Amino acid sequence: MYLTETVAMDCYDVVRQLWDFLDGELTDESMDAIRAHLAQCRQCYPQFDFERTFLDALAATRREHPAPNMVRRKVLAKLRTAGLDV
Amino acid sequence: MTGTVPAAELHRVDARRFEVEALPWLDDVYRFALSMTRDESDADDVVQETFLRAYRSWHTFEPGSECRKWLFTICRNVFLRLRERDRRRVDYGGEDAQLEALASEQETQSSFGENAEILSHVDLGPALERAIGELPDVFRSAVVLVDVEGMAYNEAASVLGVPVGTIRSRLFRGRRLLQDSLVVFARDAGLTARDPCEV
Numbered sequence: 001m002y003l004t005e006t007v008a009m010d011c012y013d014v015v016r017q018l019w020d021f022l023d024g025e026l027t028d029e030s031m032d033a034i035r036a037h038l039a040q041c042r043q044c045y046p047q048f049d050f051e052r053t054f055l056d057a058l059a060a061t062r063r064e065h066p067a068p069n070m071v072r073r074k075v076l077a078k079l080r081t082a083g084l085d086v
Numbered sequence: 087m088t089g090t091v092p093a094a095e096l097h098r099v100d101a102r103r104f105e106v107e108a109l110p111w112l113d114d115v116y117r118f119a120l121s122m123t124r125d126e127s128d129a130d131d132v133v134q135e136t137f138l139r140a141y142r143s144w145h146t147f148e149p150g151s152e153c154r155k156w157l158f159t160i161c162r163n164v165f166l167r168l169r170e171r172d173r174r175r176v177d178y179g180g181e182d183a184q185l186e187a188l189a190s191e192q193e194t195q196s197s198f199g200e201n202a203e204i205l206s207h208v209d210l211g212p213a214l215e216r217a218i219g220e221l222p223d224v225f226r227s228a229v230v231l232v233d234v235e236g237m238a239y240n241e242a243a244s245v246l247g248v249p250v251g252t253i254r255s256r257l258f259r260g261r262r263l264l265q266d267s268l269v270v271f272a273r274d275a276g277l278t279a280r281d282p283c284e285v
Contacts, residue, residue, distance in 0.1 A: 019257065019258065019261065020254070023232065023238075023239065024238075025238070025239050025254075054261070054264075054265065054268075055233060055261075057210040057211070057214055058214060058218075058229070058233040058234060058264070059233060059234065059236065060210075060211065061211060061214055061215055061218070061234055062117070062234045062235065062236075065113075065116070065117045065120060066113045066116075067112050067113045067115075067116035067117075067133065068116075068126075070130075071112075071116055071129075071130050071133055071134075072112060074130065074134050075112060075133060075134050075137045078134050078137065078138050079137060079138065079141055082138055082141055082142065083097075083101075084101050084104065084105070084141055085098075085101060086105055086109070
């Protein structure tokens with residue numbers, strides 16, 4: 001442990017919940033507690049940074065697959081046959 | 087004059103709403119379909135069928151709700167129906183159930199540690215895309231919805247028709263598998279020291 005007395009969570013709990021924290025899936029209280037822990041813990045912060053970079057890289061893969069124009073044309077053609085005026 | 091709206095006018099308004107609210111999500115639906123099918127031709131079929139079904143059931147869409155999530159749910163159902171059809175031809179042997187059991191085992195070694203620097207050395211885009219494609223279906227869907235499409239756990243759970251806890255465990259296992267794949271990728275690329283046991 002590399003923490004001061006003011007941070008209640010221990011490293012095990014923080015690491016266990018890192019992904020929930022990064023996903024914003026914890027209660028406000030837990031988010032605050034982990035945020036406070038990370039601000040002071042030299043042991044946990046690098047792992048937090050690693051997981052954050054990993055998730056950022058995953059999110060960045062999103063932009064690279066727009067639907068091909070052919071698919072778009074087929075969808076519109078199908079919708080026209082169903083009555084949509086596009 | 088009464089307050090009733092002519093059927094043709096109602097249809098026109100609904101069609102316009104569909105164009106404005108549903109069609110802009112075509113790229114997202116295609117990405118999601120491709121992530122499930124891993125085949126462009128199959129994804130093409132799934133997307134066409136998804137939008138056709140969405141248009142035909144547009145009257146069931148709740149105005150103001152999350153249209154992308156609604157479309158993803160339809161897309162997932164279309165995919166499952168196609169896969170079910172294929173399963174009649176190929177016996178998958180209950181693979182999903184085995185993987186689900188694996189996902190519920192929470193004790194998994196983190197890839198953090200000696201591999202922490204990999205993320206700064208590797209061009210992650212292509213490596214990650216390949217690794218996502220190689221994930222088992224149950225993990226890939228959770229990872230794509232939450233990590234790539236940015237959905238909250240409860241939204242992804244709604245699309246996949248599973249409890250939030252299942253999303254959490256699938257994500258946990260899927261992310262660990264992706265990290266393991268990156269480690270292998272980095273080793274193959276000579277970016278990290280090889281495992282001494284392999285020398």
